[in-house]
Amino acid sequence: MGEVKEAIILLNMGGPNNLHEVEMFLKNMFNDPNILTMKSSLLRKFIGGMITLTRTESSQEIYRQLGGKSPIVGHTKNLVASLQEKLADENVTVDFVMRYTPPFAPEVIERLKEQQVEKIYLIPLYPQYSTTTTKSSLEDFEEAFHNSGMDAVLVEVKHYYENDLYNEAVIERIKEKMGDGVYTDFDIIFSAHGLPQKIVDAGDPYQRHVERHVELLKKKLQEHKMDFHQVHLAYQSKVGPMKWLEPSLEDALQRVRNRGVIIYPIAFTIDNSETDFELEIEYREIAEEMGFKAYRVCRCVNDSPKFVEALIEIYSKMKS
Numbered sequence: 256m257g258e259v260k261e262a263i264i265l266l267n268m269g270g271p272n273n274l275h276e277v278e279m280f281l282k283n284m285f286n287d288p289n290i291l292t293m294k295s296s297l298l299r300k301f302i303g304g305m306i307t308l309t310r311t312e313s314s315q316e317i318y319r320q321l322g323g324k325s326p327i328v329g330h331t332k333n334l335v336a337s338l339q340e341k342l343a344d345e346n347v348t349v350d351f352v353m354r355y356t357p358p359f360a361p362e363v364i365e366r367l368k369e370q371q372v373e374k375i376y377l378i379p380l381y382p383q384y385s386t387t388t389t390k391s392s393l394e395d396f397e398e399a400f401h402n403s404g405m406d407a408v409l410v411e412v413k414h415y416y417e418n419d420l421y422n423e424a425v426i427e428r429i430k431e432k433m434g435d436g437v438y439t440d441f442d443i444i445f446s447a448h449g450l451p452q453k454i455v456d457a458g459d460p461y462q463r464h465v466e467r468h469v470e471l472l473k474k475k476l477q478e479h480k481m482d483f484h485q486v487h488l489a490y491q492s493k494v495g496p497m498k499w500l501e502p503s504l505e506d507a508l509q510r511v512r513n514r515g516v517i518i519y520p521i522a523f524t525i526d527n528s529e530t531d532f533e534l535e536i537e538y539r540e541i542a543e544e545m546g547f548k549a550y551r552v553c554r555c556v557n558d559s560p561k562f563v564e565a566l567i568e569i570y571s572k573m574k575s
Contacts, residue, residue, distance in 0.1 A: 270325025
């Protein structure tokens with residue numbers, strides 16, 4: 256018997272590779288039953304179509320300001336390359352699948368079939384579990400896998416916000432952005448992507464995971480003697496009139512002592528339009544209007560060596 260051929264597949268929501276893909280991205284996202292949760296697929300298609308119609312142009316303008324595409328794909332490719340390099344001596348292929356834009360699951364699964372992969376490890380690039388992200392990505396891959404007729408074993412991880420190496424990677428990013436700044440002059444806000452309250456009320460554990468994650472990171476900050484004035488949690492990216500998780504990032508900024516503030520995007524591992532545009536540009540303007548002396552946004556862990564180490568550890572634990 257030869258060595259089992261394995262693959263690590265990183266799963267993420269995706270983002271437009273060019274301005275033409277913006278409409279596809281929105282259409283696929285708002286046709287996802289984990290995003291628009293109404294039971295009627297016809298109603299979802301109608302509402303999703305209306306959202307896509309009204310948001311495509313403004314979304315294209317956002318991506319135009321980001322260089323005509325989402326940064327998420329480039330960062331993910333770099334992460335895949337770094338992880339593959341570190342696992343060069345292993346009999347394992349590293350690849351990635353996006354939920355709403357290419358590369359889609361069927362295309363990647365065909366490559367895995369050609370390579371005669373026998374065991375697939377699925378690692379969503381979301382540190383906390385949510386039905387809107389983790390569940391959606393895992394289900395999407397599993398459906399395509401079963402439809403393909405591929406004969407391999409699937410192993411998946413649901414979340415890893417408790418992983419110590421991952422949290423060290425987060426701390427490194429905060430240190431990088433602080434530089435030689437005085438920690439006591441700054442408040443830190445861990446900003447998580449928001450969710451409609453009704454999704455949480457229906458049993459989604461995301462809010463609990465995010466709150467636990469903040470508590471773990473508070474302990475890490477203390478261990479590293481990073482004594483911020485105060486530590487906060489807030490939620491960004493609210494759309495529509497319904498109630499979302501609170502406090503909003505804007506409300507949190509209003510409550511924070513307006514000297515210096517540093518933002519860490521706690522729900523993302525990879526930079527995207529919500530970090531590079533919403534946090535870096537839109538909320539910077541809000542903070543400047545509020546009179547903040549300093550406003551800093553941390554990079555996500557992306558392809559940092561510490562995050563690569565964390566993924567290898569997660570993969571090793573999945574194997575055992």
